[in-house]
Each structure stands twice: as structure tokens, then as C-alpha cells.
Amino acid sequence: MDVSGSVPPAREGEPEAPADPLAYEGVWRFTAPAVEESVPQARRAxxxxxxxxxxxxxxxLVxxxxxxxxxxxxxxVRHAALLSPQVAVEVAIGREWVRxxxxxxxxxRPKALEADFGQTxxxxxxxxxxxxxxxGGVCDVEHTSTGGKVIWAALPLAGKSPYDGLTAPTG
Incomplete structure (x- = not known):
């Protein structure tokens, strides 16, 4: 599935997919330098x-x-800046989820660490x-075609699973 919210035509016997995306659906991407100042700028954007x-x-949810x-x-910024002077942030909004x-x-490719209460x-x-x-969402880490990585999280907009009836969006 294309993360922009468009869906492929229905197959025979399946219900018809909505024809037009909702006004808020789409994909937005921006880059920022891999510096500490980019953290609040990304959050604000x-x-x-x-x-x-x-x-x-x-x-x-916000x-x-x-x-x-x-x-x-x-x-x-802290762990990849040496090899990645730019960081890309992508926001994909579908009918029922935000990624x-x-x-x-x-x-x-990092993994979520177990909690060690002795560390700050x-x-x-x-x-x-x-x-x-x-x-009620899902997250993952994936390799990019250029040898880097993308870490993503998709959350439901209204208490639904972001993948009820959908194929998971990929980076």
C-alpha cells in the first residue's frame, strides 16, 4: 500500500475502496542537519x-x-551524525492512522533496549x-536502499489499529 493513503482498486468480491483521499491524507518529508537544534524544530514542524x-x-495522540x-x-543526532549529516523526517497520514x-x-540497526533502572x-x-x-500502534526499524535505516511508528487516529484491513506501510 502506498502510504499516501491511496488504495489499489478493489478485487472482485471485495468492497469498493473510497475514491478520494480525505483532505488531511498525504505524505510530507523534510530534512534537517543532524544537530541538537533539529530536535525541537522537527517536533514543531x-x-x-x-x-x-x-x-x-x-x-x-499528538x-x-x-x-x-x-x-x-x-x-x-547522537548516534548517526558522523555518517549521516542529514536526518529525514516523514509524516504519512492515512484515513485511520498517522505514521x-x-x-x-x-x-x-538499533534494537529497543531493556530497561536498566541504574542508567539515566x-x-x-x-x-x-x-x-x-x-x-495500539506498531513500530519497526528497516534498512533503506542506500544502506541507512528508517525507524517508524504508526499510531491509530481514533482507537483503531493502524492496520485494520490494510497492509503495513513501509519506509
Whole structure:
């Protein structure tokens, strides 16, 4: 499925898919330098995009998305900047879900760490995973065609699973 919200034509025996995307559906992508200042800028850009598009979200969902964006951009800035001077942020909005993704050119594919209560850091991906699961969403890390990685999280807009009846969007 194309993450822009368009769906392929229905197969024989399947219900007809909606013809036109909703006004808020689409895909937006921007890049920023891999520096600390990009973290609040990315968060602000995503918040403004959601508001400008009129995405039907509850405040809890907006807070969750912004925290996820902050954690993912922070990870790219702190751990990938040497090999990736730019970070890409993508927001894909469908009828029933919002997907945020952060891409960098570093080949290392991180995993969510287990909580170690003796440490004060290193739990960003664990936090992203837990926020995503609590919201009924899904997240993953994938390789890009250029050898980097994209980390994404998709959250439902209105308490539905982001993949009820859909194929998972990919980066």
C-alpha cells in the first residue's frame, strides 16, 4: 500500500475502496542537519503539520507522536551524525492512522533496549516502542536502499489499529 493513503482498486468480491483521499491524507518529508537544534524544530514542524492539515487527533495522540519524533531525531543526532549529516523526517497520514519515520544514513540497526533502572539514558527506543504499543500502534526499524535505516511508528487516529484491513506501510 502506498502510504499516501491511496488504495489499489478493489478485487472482485471485495468492497469498493473510497475514491478520494480525505483532505488531511498525504505524505510530507523534510530534512534537517543532524544537530541538537533539529530536535525541537522537527517536533514543531510535525505539530504544525498535524494542525494545518486538520488531522482528527486527540491531544494524547499528538503528545505521543511528538515524543516519538523527539526520541527518534535525538537518536539520529547522537548516534548517526558522523555518517549521516542529514536526518529525514516523514509524516504519512492515512484515513485511520498517522505514521512518523526518521531516516539516517548510518547502517547500524538499533534494537529497543531493556530497561536498566541504574542508567539515566539509553532508553529512547524502549520508550518509543512502549508508547506505540500503548496507543495500539506498531513500530519497526528497516534498512533503506542506500544502506541507512528508517525507524517508524504508526499510531491509530481514533482507537483503531493502524492496520485494520490494510497492509503495513513501509519506509
Amino acid at each position: 510535525v505539530r504544525e503539520l498535524l494542525g494545518r492539515q486538520g488531522v482528527p487527533t486527540q491531544q494524547d 503528545y505521543s507522536l511528538l515524543l516519538i519524533v523527539s526520541e527518534l531525531v535525538t537518536n539520529s 512518523v519515520a526518521v531516516e539516517d544514513d548510518h547502517p547500524y 539514558g539509553g532508553r529512547g527506543l524502549l520508550l518509543v516502542r512502549e508508547i506505540t504499543l500503548e496507543a
